Amino acid sequence: MDEREIGRLLRLLPAAPAEWTLTAQELPFLSAELADILERARGDGGFRDGLRADPDTTLRDHGYDLSPSVMAHLMKLLPEDEPDQS
């Protein structure tokens, strides 16, 4: 394989965004924690509003310690219009 072909192939695989990779590395070990947070968000309007307004502080206040990338992923999973069941 000549130099040009090696260079071409190396350029075909750019690094994935670092945040994506970090999240993928952490998520499988946080599934129970995330399910717990989402369950809580569905049933507790105050918690849900707090998450939307200031996820970092809200999660920390409730004893969760998530990395920024996982937190960003969590926010995407947050229910939009779940009724408050509390």
Place this chain on the structure above:
Amino acid sequence: MRRAVDTEAGEAVISTSLVDRCRRGDRDAWRDLVAEYSRYVYAIIMRGYRLPESDAEDVFQDVFARVFERLETLRDDDALRGWIAQVTRNLCSDHLRRAHPHEELTEATVTDVDDRLADLDDALAVRQALTRLPQGCAEILDRFFCRDESYRTIGGALGIPAGTIASRISRCLDRLRREMAGRDPAAGASGGE
């Protein structure tokens, strides 16, 4: 993935593979696996299926979540790359069907994807060989080929005279070729460039 090691009795045994360690819930192993395949999965999603970046991250996360969940079902650890590619392809196709429910994935589209993915398989083989090189070699090749850095920039960053960069690249390319051919007696012996 598996590595044969010799015991004192001269028997070859299979060392614990990365996949086995992932199955046992070893976080470090899972980090390594994601690091090894993240470029590949990203490239299939972005280059193979050309998903928009806004959708791509969800598919990327779904791929690794599914791989983690279903590692138990992988019968042959050596088939990991192909299996990850298939999981990624399935999830990309599912995504496209959901996003465009009234459009069929045509045979031409699938063939295009196949062609692009064949290239990515070769690219992964080169990338994996690169990661097995001594750090200095891997870095100099990455900077030159992937980041398009000049000799001067590389020399400045690595504290190496710019005039020696070309010859170092040439030596490292030779090592890379040997690594890809599966015979690199020098690799690991000298500790790298």
